[in-house]
Amino acid sequence: MKITIDIDCTPEEARHFLGLPDVKPMQDAMMREIQERMSANLQAMDPDTMLKTWLPAGIQGVEQFQKMFWTQMATALGQEGRK
Incomplete structure (x- = not known):
């Protein structure tokens, strides 16, 4: 015997049902920090140094x-x- 159950829910609903934490605020904060650091580093580098770093x-x-x-x-x- 085989039983199949389909559950239609959003990722937020599934996290809440399973008791998992919502990490979206932490992800947003980390992405802002990474973007700020990358912008600061790009402004400080000249093109030759950037190519050597990226290659x-x-x-x-x-x-x-x-x-x-x-x-x-x-x-x-x-x-x-x-x-």
Whole structure:
């Protein structure tokens, strides 16, 4: 035997029925704080610093790898030209 019960209620009603706390005021306060901090940090940064902060280290590593690669290629081509 299988019994199915469908309950139609809002999330607020479900939280109240199950005795869970309403965390919306705390979430709103935290989001305001995060927004204020981000705005203050963005105003203090120049574009170059922002890009370095936002880009993952992997992308910066790729740039270093490219520089190393081109240096090695230039060195190899320079040595073959001397032969």
